Amino acid sequence: MPELPEVEALVRFLDDRTTGRTVVATDVAQISALKTFDPPVTALVGRVVAGARRHGKWLDLVLARPPGFGTVAAPHRPDDAELHLVFHLARAGWLRWSEKAPTTPVKPKLGGSGGGRIAVLALRVRFDDGSGFDLTEAGTRKRLAVHVVRDPSEVRAIETLGIEPLDPGFTAEALGGLMAARNQQVKGLLRDQSSIAGIGNAYSDEILHAARTSPFKLTRSFTPDEVARVHAAVGEVLGEAVAASSGRPAAELKDAKRSGMRVHGRTGQPCPVCGDTVREVSFADRSLQYCATCQTGGQVLADRRLSRLLK
CATH class of the missing domain: 1.10.8.50 (Helicase, Ruva Protein; domain 3)
Structure with missing residues (x-):
């Protein structure tokens, strides 16, 4: 399971690679991994990455509303100033980065599939420069958790986190x-x-x-x-x-x-x-x-x- 050091490294990696990039596609392959429905994951499309953050073992990709987003020109999109793609990799999940992400359609599946050590695609996010990442999970016990929220504190596991051990307050x-x-x-x-x-x-x-x-x-x-x-x-x-x-x-x-x-x-x-x-x-x-x-x-x-x- 990725812990603080690996999650921190992934956050820095994502912050460096994605800040300023626009999301062009969010494809859910394992519906069981998506734990929220409002806002929908499609609400991230067209938003610009404002940065990446960490909350304990949780990764948080912050997505801002660009000018004109959610106006008459795009009335179907939520006009929240900021949305968060928050995910926990659990025991067997991982983030796989691609400079050229696949553009082939992803067929959603209702439940977990695959087993053993085979990594199964759960979510694919693509950006306007052609790059992107896959969230995958191996094994039969599917615990990868993906949330789309307006504030990270809406995720109970984040809201109840204790002190960060590398913060000055951890004396x-x-x-x-x-x-x-x-x-x-x-x-x-x-x-x-x-x-x-x-x-x-x-x-x-x-x-x-x-x-x-x-x-x-x-x-x-x-x-x-x-x-x-x-x-x-x-x-x-x-x-x-x-x-x-x-x-x-x-x-x-x-x-x-x-x-x-x-x-x-x-x-x-x-x-x-x-x-x-x-x-x-x-x-x-x-x-x-x-x-x-x-x-x-x-x-x-x-x-x-x-x-x-x-x-």
Whole structure:
């Protein structure tokens, strides 16, 4: 799943490639991916891209009304000053950019189709210079979400997002307040989008490894020094990942993410810090990776849903 660094890189990529471009076509291939109907996705046609933004893991393409839009000359178009194409790539979605986007008609489908690792087209957007992008999704569990809204806050998942971890307001004191608010496993707090926006399964593993902290340590058990260590790790890990992703084309971001991981996705490989074997705890729909030497004092976590330290 793309997380804050990859989404930030995609936003910068789209902002650079599309600002000032006019949308000439929006073709929906998977109707199930489109979560809104008013305004319709066709309302984006004829609008000019004013820029791209990020809200946690959500991408937001801002589309402005050009002069004469929504007048007598084009009465069928909504005259909202600004519309937003907001989308969440979920676990298996991706954005594929083309300097010359296909112009062949796209046939809409009512439900998800395809499976396995085949990426299925969900939405195609084309611009006046011939470029464009496809939103695709692989796998059988279709979670890609596309919204056309007048304000991003109309999307409930955006409206309820927590603090951005790279914002100046995300201080060690702010993190300590979140930890004290509810006693929970620290990995769960880092992944909770209503608390901290943009961190997912992969980067929470990396942050906790950098902080030398067990993923199952309860938040109210942290000392001020331990809170400060986790806070510093958040800034270090995300800052390095954003820098590594910046300027890369969309096609390279997945490989760049994988190559930068120290423990996540590296079960059985040596920890780059101490050389111990990276271990895994599996759950029904995900897994986490950690280093016992660096994070749990050498103790191995039981591989079950309600894991506790083995005695």
